[in-house]
Amino acid sequence: MHLEELAEKAAEFKAEDAHVEHEVRVCMAASCQSSGAAQVMDALDKAKGDGQPACKVKGVGCMGLCSAGPLVAVADKEADLAGSVLYRDVAPEDAADILGSVGGSPVERLRCPTDQPFFARQRKIVLENSGIIDPNSFKGYVAAGGYASLVQALSEMTPADVLREITASGLRGRGGGGYPTGLKWSTVAKMPGEQKYVICNADEGDPGAFMDRAVLESDPHRVLEGMAIAAYAVGASKAYIYVRAEYPLAVERLQNAIRKAKRAGFLGNKIADTQFSFEVEIRLGAGAFVCGEETALMASIEGLRGQPRPRPPYPAESGLWGCPTLINNVESFANIAPIVREGGDWFASIGTEKSKGTKVFALAGKIANTGLIEVPMGTTLRDIIEVIGGGIPDGKTFKAVQTGGPSGGCIPEAHLDMPVDYDSLKTLGTMMGSGGMIVMDETSSMVDVARYFMEFCMTESCGKCVPCRTGTYQMHGILDKLTKSQASRDDLALLEDLCEVVQATSLCGLGQTAPNPVLSTLRYFRQEYEEKLQGETGA
C-alpha cells in the first residue's frame, strides 16, 4: 500500500460522514464515565432519534478538564476543541437543550469557555486526536490521518531513515528516566539476532498519574502505530503491551483497536504489502507497581514474580527471554507517528535545548482545574499551576507541587519559575517521572506527604534486595514516629543515613528513588521536620 492509497481510504471514510455538519462529542474516557458520561450519551442519542441528520452524537476520548466532567463539546465537523462550544457537568436532562443549541446559540448555563488558559495555553501533539476522534473507530483514526506515518515508514523509508528521524527529533523516554529514544532504538537495531521484541510499558503506576490511561482510552491506534514503526526500525516482529488490569476501559479499547488494525492489515503478516510482519499481544498487570521497572516488567510478561534483575545486561542486549528488547512507554510511542509525519527537525524545534517536544501532565490535588494537559517542554511550573491549572481553590495558598510520584520530590514556591524539563527537575531534587503533578496547599503536611510515599514504596517493594525491603520499612517507621511527634533528633539523623544507603545500594529504580520524597521535603521543608521532633518546640 502506498500513501496515495491510504489517502484514498481516508477520503472514503470521511465521505461516509459527508452529510454531517456538526458533532456532539461526549467524553467517554474513564473519568467522565465515572461522572455519568454514558448516561449523557444515551440521553443525547435518544433525544436526537432520527432527527437532525446533519448532527452526529459521538463518543470521544479525554478533553482534559476531568474535574468538570461529564464534558460535551458541540463542534463543526473539522473543528478542534478550541473551536467548539464546550459544556461542563452535563446531566442527561440537558440533552434536549444541547441538541437544540446545535447550529444556534449555546446553552449558557452549562458553558465552559474554551478560550480560558487551560485550553488556550496547551500545545497538542500526543493528544492531538484526543477528544476529537472516536477511540473505538478505526475509520475515524484513518480519516484523521492515522497510519499514514506507518505506511510512509514502510514504503518510503529504510529502518535507518526512521532511526535518523527519531534521533534527530531529540525525543526522550516519557516514562520518567528521559533516556534518548533514538539511542535506545539504535542500540536494539544494532543487536544481532533473529528474534527481537518491542514492549509498550502501559503499567502506569505513579499514584496521581493518568496520562497513559487517557492516551490509551482516547487514541489507542496511535500507540499501535508508534509501536509498529518502532518494530520496523529495530527489526522486531512481536510486541507486548503490558497494561494495568486496573484500567479495564483502556484494555477494552486496545483490544478493539488491535482487532480492527489486524483486519485492516496494519497488524499481522506483510503489512501494507511489504515484507514487514508485526504482532501485538496485550499482557495484563496484576497490581504490582514495581512492574513499571523494565526488568521486572519483562519478568512479569514471562509469567514470573515481577522482580527486577541487575542491569547490565540492559533489555536492549538481553531482554525478554534473553532477546534484544525495546521498551518504551505509552506516551513515547504516541509521539512517534507525528515525528515521522512532520520530521525530526520539526519536533526538535519544540521545547528546550535538551528536552524536546511536549509533555502531558496530569494535574491533581489542590488545584482548580484537575485534569490532563499537554504543554511544550520548558513551560514554567508557575504557568502550569497558576495559569493553566487555575491556581489553588478555596482561597488557600500554594505550598508545593509533587512531581515524579514516589520517585520524585516536592517543589516549593521559590522554584516555580523553573522551566519544566528533565534536567531542571533533576536539579531541584525531583524528576519528570511519567507526568503526575500533585499540588499541595498550606493544609498539607510535608512530613505526612513523605510518610505517604514511603508507605507506598514499602508496600510496593518486591522484597528482593535488602536495602529496599528493609530500608523502606525502617524509614517508614521513623517517618511515622515523626508524624506522631515521637521521633528524636537521633531518629532524624538515622533517617538521613538510611536514605543515603537505600539510594546508593538498592537493586532497581524503585529502591534507588524511594528516598527522594524524604530528601526533597527535607531540603525545602526541613522546618516542618524540626517542628515534629519530640519534646522540642518549633523554632
Added chain:
Amino acid sequence: MPLPVTPPNIRVVTLKIDDQDLSAREDETIIEVCRENAIPIPSLCYLDGLSVWGGCRLCMVEIAGQGRLAAACSTRVTEGMEVRTSTERLQRYRRTIVEMLFAERNHVCSVCVSNGHCELQTMGQSCGVDHVRVPYRQTPYPVDSSHEMFRLDHNRCILCTRCVRVCDEIEGAHTWDVMGRGSDCRVITDLALPWGESETCTSCGKCVQVCPTGALVKQGTSAGEMVKDQHFLPILARRRHAR
C-alpha cells in the same frame, strides 16, 4: 586430566582492584576475580555454582568514573577498570544493611543451632556491627519441623534465595520458592504447606547446606551444633553444566 580450555573469542583484560594489578577473562564478574585473588568481598546471596541473584547488596563496590556503585556479583570486568572494594563509605553501607537484616527477623544468635557457624553472624562481626541502630521489627515467624530430617525456622531467614536456587538449578525439584512481597516475603515449599507434606521434596538436603544461617538446619541439632558443608556445590554445578 585435560586442562580447561578457554573458550575462543574470550579476551583477557587487565584491571585494578584496590590498587592491585590483575588480569581476568572478560566474561568474569568482579566478585569472581576478587575470590580468585583472595580479595575479600562480602556477600550473603552469592554462591559459586548458583545463578547470580543480586539481592543482598553487600558486594557493592566503587568503580572509578562511575557515579553509581556496582554489585560485584553482577558486574563483569572490563579493560582498565579500577575497583575499590572497601572504602569508608562502602563499609558504612554494608554495616547498615547487615543491621537492617538483623532487625528484620529474630536472629537470637545465642540460642541458634548455627551459632558460631553462621554467615550472617560472621558478616555482622566483620562489618563491625556491635549493635543495631534501627528498631527490631518484632514480628514472630513460625518454625516448620514437619520434615523428618530437616527444620525451617523463618525467624532466621534472610531471603537470600540460595535454597530456592539450589533446589531449582542443581537438584531440579523446585520445591522452594518465595511467596508474598516486600517484608512479607517468605520462603515456601510447594503451596506453602508444611515441608514434611511436600510432594516434590527429595530430601536431598542441599538447601540446608547452602543456607547461610540457622533458617534451614538438620533435625536434632542443638545450639552451635549445625555446621554446613557446601563443597559439593561447585562440583555438582560443573558436572550439571558439562552435560
Added chain:
Amino acid sequence: MTLQHARPPMPTDDKRWKLVNATMRRNGYADHALIETLHSVQNAFGYLEETSLRFVAASLDLPLSKVFGVATFYHIFMLKPKGRHACVVCTGTACYIKGAGALLEGIEERYGVNSGETTEDDKLSVLTARCVGACGLAPAVVLDGDVVGKLGSDTLVAKLEELD
C-alpha cells in the same frame, strides 16, 4: 530422551474450568501464560483456590511453589473469596491529599473492617488500590466495578448501606 507431560483432567465438571483451559490453550500451554491463566481463574471463580492452583500448575507443567509465589506476589490475586460487594478505596496521591484516609476510617467505624478484610456477613470486602487514575474525582472509590468520585465518608457509607 523426552518425557511426555500429561495434562491433568479438569478438577470437576464445573463449566468454568473450560474458560481456564481456553486461556491456556490460546497461549499454547506455555509456562509464561501463568499470570494470564491466573487472571482467568480469578475472573471465573472470584478467587484462587488450592484446587485451581494445582490444576494450573499441572496443566502448565510448573512447580507448585512457583505458582504460589506468583499468585501471592501480585496484589490483584485473592486466595480467599471476596464478599458480595467490593469497595476499592483509591489511595493514590490525589485521593490521599483529598481525604482517602477519612473514607477508610468511615468504613472501619461503620463496618469494623479494614483494607483487605471482609465483613462477617460476607456482604462487603474493603480493598485499596494504589491509583485508579480518576484523580479528577478525588477522593474516589471503585464500588463493584464502578468508579464513584468526590466522596465524603458519610456519602460513601450511605451508598454502602444501600447495597443488599
Added chain:
Amino acid sequence: MSTPMKTTVATTWLDGCSGCHMSFLDMDERLVDLAQRVDIVYSPLVDTKTLPDQVDVGILEGSISSDEDLEKAKAFRKHCKLLISLGDCAVNGNVPAIRNHFKLDDVMDRAYRENVSLQPQIPTRSVPTLLETVRPIHAEVKVDVFVPGCPPHADAIWYVLSELIAGRTPDPSKVTRFGA
C-alpha cells in the same frame, strides 16, 4: 579509700541471667591486675548499695524489661561518664526479648497462672511492673560502647576495659560478636 588515679566503675544487671558478670569474674588472675587500676564503686559483686554521683565507667548487663530496669539504666546514664552495654541482652534484647512476640498479659498468665499449681495469681506488690516490650539499653539511653556476646568472653571484657583505662577507644568487633 580509692586513690584519685583509679578509674571508678559501676556495674549492674537488668533483665539477664548475670552470666555476663560471671564472665567478668572469669577474668581470674587478671582481676588482681584490674583492681590496681579500677575501683568498683557499685555492683552486685560488691557491698556498696548506692550509686555514687560521679562514676567513670558504667557497665550494664541485661535488657530493659521493667520500669525498674528503665530507672536503673537512666540513673547509670546520668551518673556515668561512659556507659557500656555488656552482653547480648543489653545490646540486642537477646533471649528476654523473645517475649515480645506475645502479649504481655499472655506472658504473665503463662508465668503466674498456667504453670503454677499452688495459688496461681499475678503478683501486684514488690515486683517491678513489666514494660510492654523488652528493649536493648540503647533504645532508651545513649550507650557509648557495645560489647555483644552471650556472654562476652572474659578476654573480650578484659580487652575493652584495658583499652578504656589506657584512654583508647576499643573495637569490640575484633574480639566478640552476637551470640559469641
